[in-house]
Amino acid sequence: MVKRVVLSVCALIASSLPFICLGAEKSDLNLPVGVTDISQKVYDLHMTIFYICIAIGVVVFGVMLWAMIFHRKSRGVKAANFHESLKVEVAWTVIPFVILIGMAIPATKTLFEMEDASESDVTIVVTGSQWKWHYKYLDDDIEFYSLMSTPMEQIKNKWVKGDDYLLEVDKPLVIPTDRKVRFLMTSDDVIHSWWVPDFAVKKDANPGFINEAWTRVNEPGIYRGQCAELCGKDHAFMPVVVKALPPEEFDAWMIEQKRIKAEAAAEEARLLAMNMSFDDLMQEGESVYLAYCAACHQANGAGLPGVFPSLINSPITIGGVDGHIDIVVNGKKGTAMQAFVKQLSLKQIAAVVTYERNAWGMNSGDIVQPKDVYQFINQGE
Amino acid sequence: MNSVTSTQDTIQHGSDQGHDSHHGPAKGIKRWLYTTNHKDIGSLYLWFAFIMFLVGGAMAMVIRAELFQPGLQIVEPHFFNQMTTVHGLIMVFGAVMPAFTGLANWMIPMMIGAPDMALPRMNNLSFWILPFAFLILLASLFVEGGGPAFGWTFYAPLSTTYSGDSTALFVFSVHIMGISSIMGAINVIVTIWNMRAPGMTWFKLPLFVWTWLITAFLLIAVMPVLAGAVTMVLTDKYFGTSFFDAAGGGDPVMFQHIFWFFGHPEVYIMILPAFGIISTIVPAFSRKKLFGYTSMVYATVSIALLSFLVWAHHMFTTGMPVYAELFFMYCTMLISVPTGVKVFNWVATMWRGAISYEVPMLFSLAFIVLFTFGGFSGLMLAITPVDFQYHDTYFVVAHFHYVLVTGAIFSLIAAAYYWLPKWTGVMYDVGLAKLHFWCSLISVNVLFFPMHFVGLAGMPRRIPDYSIQFADWNQIISLGGFAFGLSQLIFLALVIKACRKQGEPVADKVWDGAEGLEWTVASPAPYHTFTTPPKIQD
Numbered sequence: 001m002v003k004r005v006v007l008s009v010c011a012l013i014a015s016s017l018p019f020i021c022l023g024a025e026k027s028d029l030n031l032p033v034g035v036t037d038i039s040q041k042v043y044d045l046h047m048t049i050f051y052i053c054i055a056i057g058v059v060v061f062g063v064m065l066w067a068m069i070f071h072r073k074s075r076g077v078k079a080a081n082f083h084e085s086l087k088v089e090v091a092w093t094v095i096p097f098v099i100l101i102g103m104a105i106p107a108t109k110t111l112f113e114m115e116d117a118s119e120s121d122v123t124i125v126v127t128g129s130q131w132k133w134h135y136k137y138l139d140d141d142i143e144f145y146s147l148m149s150t151p152m153e154q155i156k157n158k159w160v161k162g163d164d165y166l167l168e169v170d171k172p173l174v175i176p177t178d179r180k181v182r183f184l185m186t187s188d189d190v191i192h193s194w195w196v197p198d199f200a201v202k203k204d205a206n207p208g209f210i211n212e213a214w215t216r217v218n219e220p221g222i223y224r225g226q227c228a229e230l231c232g233k234d235h236a237f238m239p240v241v242v243k244a245l246p247p248e249e250f251d252a253w254m255i256e257q258k259r260i261k262a263e264a265a266a267e268e269a270r271l272l273a274m275n276m277s278f279d280d281l282m283q284e285g286e287s288v289y290l291a292y293c294a295a296c297h298q299a300n301g302a303g304l305p306g307v308f309p310s311l312i313n314s315p316i317t318i319g320g321v322d323g324h325i326d327i328v329v330n331g332k333k334g335t336a337m338q339a340f341v342k343q344l345s346l347k348q349i350a351a352v353v354t355y356e357r358n359a360w361g362m363n364s365g366d367i368v369q370p371k372d373v374y375q376f377i378n379q380g381e
Numbered sequence: 382m383n384s385v386t387s388t389q390d391t392i393q394h395g396s397d398q399g400h401d402s403h404h405g406p407a408k409g410i411k412r413w414l415y416t417t418n419h420k421d422i423g424s425l426y427l428w429f430a431f432i433m434f435l436v437g438g439a440m441a442m443v444i445r446a447e448l449f450q451p452g453l454q455i456v457e458p459h460f461f462n463q464m465t466t467v468h469g470l471i472m473v474f475g476a477v478m479p480a481f482t483g484l485a486n487w488m489i490p491m492m493i494g495a496p497d498m499a500l501p502r503m504n505n506l507s508f509w510i511l512p513f514a515f516l517i518l519l520a521s522l523f524v525e526g527g528g529p530a531f532g533w534t535f536y537a538p539l540s541t542t543y544s545g546d547s548t549a550l551f552v553f554s555v556h557i558m559g560i561s562s563i564m565g566a567i568n569v570i571v572t573i574w575n576m577r578a579p580g581m582t583w584f585k586l587p588l589f590v591w592t593w594l595i596t597a598f599l600l601i602a603v604m605p606v607l608a609g610a611v612t613m614v615l616t617d618k619y620f621g622t623s624f625f626d627a628a629g630g631g632d633p634v635m636f637q638h639i640f641w642f643f644g645h646p647e648v649y650i651m652i653l654p655a656f657g658i659i660s661t662i663v664p665a666f667s668r669k670k671l672f673g674y675t676s677m678v679y680a681t682v683s684i685a686l687l688s689f690l691v692w693a694h695h696m697f698t699t700g701m702p703v704y705a706e707l708f709f710m711y712c713t714m715l716i717s718v719p720t721g722v723k724v725f726n727w728v729a730t731m732w733r734g735a736i737s738y739e740v741p742m743l744f745s746l747a748f749i750v751l752f753t754f755g756g757f758s759g760l761m762l763a764i765t766p767v768d769f770q771y772h773d774t775y776f777v778v779a780h781f782h783y784v785l786v787t788g789a790i791f792s793l794i795a796a797a798y799y800w801l802p803k804w805t806g807v808m809y810d811v812g813l814a815k816l817h818f819w820c821s822l823i824s825v826n827v828l829f830f831p832m833h834f835v836g837l838a839g840m841p842r843r844i845p846d847y848s849i850q851f852a853d854w855n856q857i858i859s860l861g862g863f864a865f866g867l868s869q870l871i872f873l874a875l876v877i878k879a880c881r882k883q884g885e886p887v888a889d890k891v892w893d894g895a896e897g898l899e900w901t902v903a904s905p906a907p908y909h910t911f912t913t914p915p916k917i918q919d
Contacts, residue, residue, distance in 0.1 A: 028850060029834040031770055046767045053757040061750060064728045068746070071667075073735040079668040080733040089676050092725045093718060100714045103764065108707060110766040115703040130543075155846060157452040165451065166848045185700075190539040191633055193698055193773060197839045202769045204699045206634055207538060208627020211700035228698075228773040228841050230532045232539060233459045236844035304459060306526020307545050336543050 032197050035219045035244075039200035041110045049103055056099075114200075117214040120182035122175065128185075128192030128205035128227065129338055131234040131295060135173045138184075142257045145343055146171050147291060148237050152299075155237075167224040172241035176250035177217045185211040188338060193229035196242055202228055217244040232336070233307075234295050264345070271347050271370040278354070278367055285355025288348045293356075296336060301360040308336070312360045321366055324353050325376045341377065346370040405908045414509070417501030418908060419486045424804075425508050426483025427797075431873070433475030433515065434790075438866050440468040445862035447845055448855050461845035462530035463522060469533030473651070474558045475515050477785065480793045481654045482507075482565045485593050488800065489569060491899040491906065492587045494578025494915040499571040507564035514557035521547035521554070532843060534644070537625035537636040541617040548618055552611045559604045566600035569593055578898075580917030584675065587897055591678050592657030595685045599646045599653075602689075606643040610636065634699050641692035649688045652784060653681055655752075655792035656723055659745050661897070662799050663727050666742035667734030668894040672726045680719035680726075687716050697768045706765045713763035717756065724753055739892065740814040744795035747822050748788060755783030758833065773843075776836025782829045794821075794872065801876070802891040806905030807884030813875045820868035827861030 033043045071077055125143075127134040136143035149170045153159040162168070175181045185194055187205040195202040196215075203213040217223075225240040245253060276284075290299060296308040303310040311317050316324050328349055331339035340349065350370045357366040406412045406421065416422060443464050447455045456464070486504065490497055498504050522528035526545035529535065540548060573594045577586070586594075613636070616622040623629020625636045656677075664671045671677065693701060693709040701709075727749050736742070758780040762768050771777060794817075802808050831854045836842075840851045847855065878884070890900040902910045 028838050031767075031837045032839070042766050042770060045764060046761070046770070049761050049764055049767070053760065057753065057757065060724060060728060060753065064731060064746075064749065067728070067731040067734070068736060071731065071734050071736050073668065073737040077733075077735050079735040081669070082733070083670045083672050083730075084675070085673075088729070089673055089722070093722060096718050096721045100717065103760075104711060104714060107710065107764045107766055111703060111706060111710075114766055114769070115706075155453055157454065161451060161849055164848070166846060190543050191536055195841075197770060200766075200770055202698050202772060206627075206699065209632070209634070209700070225839070226841050226844075230462070230536070230539065230773075230843045232543060233462065233530075235462075236458065236841075236846045304526070306524065306547075307459065334542055 034198040034200055035217050035221065035223065036199050036215050037218070038110070038114055038215070039198060041113070042200040045106055045110060048106070052099060052103065117182045117212045119180065120214055121179040123182045123184065124173070124175070125184045125186070126173075126194050126205065127188055128194065128231070128238070129188035130190065130232050130336055131227070131238040133169075133173075133192075133194070133238065133240060134188075134343075137254070140254055140258070142254065142261065143342075144171050146173060146241070148239050150237075164224065166237065167226070167239045167241065169239055169241045172222065172243045174243045174245060174250065174253055175215075175217065176247045177220050177244045179247060179250075180214055180216045182212065182214045185213065189336065190231045191229050192227050192231045192238070194225075194240055195228040196223050196225035196240055198223040198225075199242075204229055220244050220246055220249075237295075268346055268370070272374055273371075275369050276347070276350070278358075281351045281354040281367060281369075282358060283351075284347065285351035285353075286359070288344065288352040289355050289359075292340065292343065293352065301356070311356055313362065317356050317362060318364065321353070321357075321368060321372070322376060324357065325349070325368065325373055328353055329373070329377060346373045346377075349373045415505070417497070417505050419490050419498045419501070419504065420804075420906065420908065422498075422504050422508050423483045423485075423487030426479045426486060429508070429511060430476050430478075430480035430483060430793075431876075433471050433479070435869070435873075436519070437468050437471035437476055438869065440464045440471070441862060442866050444468065445859040448847070449859040450856070451847055451849050451852050453846055456845070458845045459527060459530055462532070462843070463528045465843050466529045466532050466535075467518065467522065470518060470529070470555075471515065472785070473533065473647070474555075474562075475511075477651045477789050477793070478562060479511060481593075481596070481651070481789075482562075484589075484654065484658075484793070484796055484800075485565070485569050487804065488899060489572060489590055489593060490576070491902065491910055492590050492897055493573060493576060493581055494898050494911045494917070495572060495576035496909060496912050498568050499576055500568045503564050504568055507561045507568065510557050511561050514554045514561065517550050517554040517557070521550040524550070534637075534640060535611075535614065536640075537614060537617065537633050540614050541625060544618065549615065552615045555611045556608060559608045562600050563604050566597035566604075569597040570601070573597075578911065578914040578917055584678075585917065587657075588660040588671065588674070588677055589654065589657035592653040592660075592681050595681050596650050596653045599650050599685055599688065603643040603646045603650075606639060607647075610639045610643065613639070634696070637696050637699060638693065641695045642689075644695065645692040646685075646688045648781075648784075649684055651789045653685065655748070655789050656681060658792045658796045658799075659727060659748055660723075662741045662745045662795055663730050663749075664734075665799075665892050665894040665896065666739055666745075667731045667736050669730055669734035672729035672732075673722075676722055677726055680722040683719045684716060687712060687719070691716060694763060694765075694768070697765050698772050710763055710765045714760065717760050717763075720756055724749060724756070739798075740811065740818060741795045741799035741892075743815070743818045744791050744798060747818075748791045748795065751783055751787030751791070751825075755780055755788055758783065771836065773841055774836040775832045775840045775842055778842050779829050779832035779836055782832070786829065787825055791821075797872075797876070799892070799895075800899070801879055802887040803899060803904050803906055805879045805882060805884075806886060807879055807882050808887050808891075809875050809879040809884055813871055813878075817868060817871040817875065820871065821865060824861050824864035824868055828858055828865050829861070831858050831861075 031043055031046050033040060123138040125136040125138055133146045135146060146169045149168045150166050151159065154161045154165060185203050185205040186209065187207040189207060192205040193202055194205055199215040201213050201215050203211045221244055223242045227235060227238040297303050297311050301311040316327055327337060329341045331337045347370045350368045350373045353368045357364045413425060443456060447461055486498060524547045526547060528547050529551040531540040531544055573590055613624040617624050617626060623631040625631045625633045660671055660677055690712045691709060693705065694713045697706055762771055762780060798814060835851045835854045840847055887904050889904050891904065898915060
């Protein structure tokens, strides 16, 4: 009877093993194989160690299960009296040690490869800040912020969630395939961690320090990841999206970016010579506010008491205009208030300051034009 | 020579005390406030730990309720972060550590034939400052801006420049917890060193006593480091220092080095006494001596020593020199050798024993299997290149909950079921206990096993909302969580029943295979035991 139970249990385990392993190969249960040579090696390492663990588990738990079934008191067995055996002790110390060496060798090799960022073709500075990523192509003078684009209505369950819910951004990082791309990671405030599972790249972005990582993507496509280090309230909402383009398409994209940048500069210059209407400023200001300011100061301007200050009738929003422009442009050291001068255009800064002085019942009537911001920034020169 | 005299002095002193108050405990609240009795203080610690377990568990329920579906439903992200932070702090410092200290108080004097702990008044103090520490921590949730929201690891600068003003309360409360732990540890060491009954040589010490002795040394070594870390956070935030601020010449990564130099030995503080418990229970219900007593002692010592050399495996992604990564990877892998020795020893003890399945044994067997799962995922996490993928995902959450819940907590429950009849004098409701076991065993795996899957598939930890591909598993995980939480109420009911003496009276030696001095005293254990030291036979 007992034997039959044991046999059927063993048979059950044996027959389910292939399914467990098959299940483990599916991507929603397991590490992605990814799209780089490194990610493939990491995946293989992961599976090797996983199988070694399964093998050890089968042996140890097998012996244990055997004892649990056959060495039961209720079967009338008498306990043996053996204990202490140097031979056995040495064996179960040495054998695991040898297995460990077997694991350490491939791990060491892969690690050396992963940490060798030399001879790269493209270098991108990745800067984390609460709660967005900034990318700067070091050799091309192109830079931009990348913010999550999932609307708040989806997060608050008012709209149906899209397929890339929380994993979509307004401007993805674009990199070429088949070239070695080096990332230099740093942060403007707290520690963030830049992670793309398909590249097997995860590196912390530490404020005041620079970390290095690299990848060489084999297949064009869109790859998604997230910040992996708790970085405050909206840690869940700073995704990483990388678009890998074939090299020639990447070069074309880069030329396009330079053209767009030149046009934006011309537009700024044009704006400096004219005045925007109050309604235009308020409209633009509200959208800038919701994208850049509302995460902390909240959509209603009231902030979070004790964490993020309220803007309603605050010394900044009812005080002098210059002080207001100053804190938006330069931020406030030692707090979470960032310097927005490189994140926003002159027009956006003018609009958001106007908005913050006229929204939520304050109606000061103050209007700030792009040229006012320009003058403030360049007043020393 | 010195130590011999002091041993005799202490024993003499102890028996005097016993003689003075042989009428038993005082009545009412004063008994508990003023008590210097190791059994009373042990009970206080255990009840306190259990209440904290329920409080921390309630926070876990909030976390799981929010994560039941994608989107924000119940709490705001800032409050969610407070829940994960305080859940971790309460479970580590309020539940697991005080529970082990409670067991140490109850059992160590009875296991080594001592009348009480060596420093009874300090014992009282070390317990009674704890409720205040946790009142401060819990009160911080209600101040403006909320409680600590930077994770129980309180990485700078999130915990300094970017934290709320409750940080000062958090620092103060951690200081009190640390002082309490250090006093508890000193007491354990002094008791074991000086108050063993004559003839109780080092290599006759029960393994629970051995593991606690080593744990106490770890506590004394690392709690001051934690105190240093929180103090530096305090001065960085409020007094203008820049330990962790690069702008002032500091380094945020240095915080992590300091924290994990405390944090990794802390992990073993929470598991070594568990090893001691399992090494006591498995031989008792296998009716066979522990296979390798001495190798178990040496394995515990080597785990403790190695625990000081592996801290940076929590920090592989912070950007270390490759040779540092290799060093920490190799040392971490090495820890699996003495840990393996322990598991092999338990299995070898069971081999050709005469095994029976009373409830403490059921929890111990679950411990061996499920703790080993946690060990396997720990070994996987040690491999640096793959750790880059696992780090800060739910795979890590699964790993440390397997070692802490099905490891430390299961061992504590096993210990409670093993010694509860000795404490209360009655056998608890075995039917309820088995129900508790099966409900816990199934729900804990539904709760934590799928976390491996979502972690590998890329779900970061400490997020209140996740992308839709993780929705199904998170729903299952949450259901497992609610079931596991509810199952613990069975345990509460059972313990209350046993404390009200509802059950069959038990013999002095409750379990036929049990060994140790605690089974030579009456059940329930009298208020004072071993006022004259017992004779230790070979």
